[in-house]
Amino acid sequence: MYVGTLSFDLLLGDVRSLKEKRSVVRPIIAELHRRYAVSVAETGEQDLYRRAHIGLAAVSGDAGHLTDVLDSCERLVAARPEVELLSVRRRFHGADDE
Numbered sequence: 001m002y003v004g005t006l007s008f009d010l011l012l013g014d015v016r017s018l019k020e021k022r023s024v025v026r027p028i029i030a031e032l033h034r035r036y037a038v039s040v041a042e043t044g045e046q047d048l049y050r051r052a053h054i055g056l057a058a059v060s061g062d063a064g065h066l067t068d069v070l071d072s073c074e075r076l077v078a079a080r081p082e083v084e085l086l087s088v089r090r091r092f093h094g095a096d097d098e
Contacts, residue, residue, distance in 0.1 A: 003066075005091045006074060006089070007053065007056075007088070008077055008088055009085075010052040010053070013082050013084070025042055036069055058073075066092070067092075074088055074090075
């Protein structure tokens with residue numbers, strides 16, 4: 001079994017309120033969940049309206065498949081014009097980890 005996680009640090013574009021922030025972040029989370037069947041949520045910076053942290057996790061029996069899914073998720077977020085991807089942190093836990 002392999003577990004992979006991604007943590008995205010995002011800078012939101014022309015957003016002036018927490019309500020506008022939700023209207024940008026929620027569709028990203030929903031699309032990641034729908035397209036790739038991953039667990040995803042906003043995990044930080046909830047009180048700042050121009051910043052967002054999104055955490056994502058996936059489990060697979062095949063390391064190659066898991067890497068492909070994480071790569072696809074990262075490309076999807078990076079391609080969104082309404083956000084700037086400041087950083088991505090990737091963690092990968094394999095069968096040999098203790």
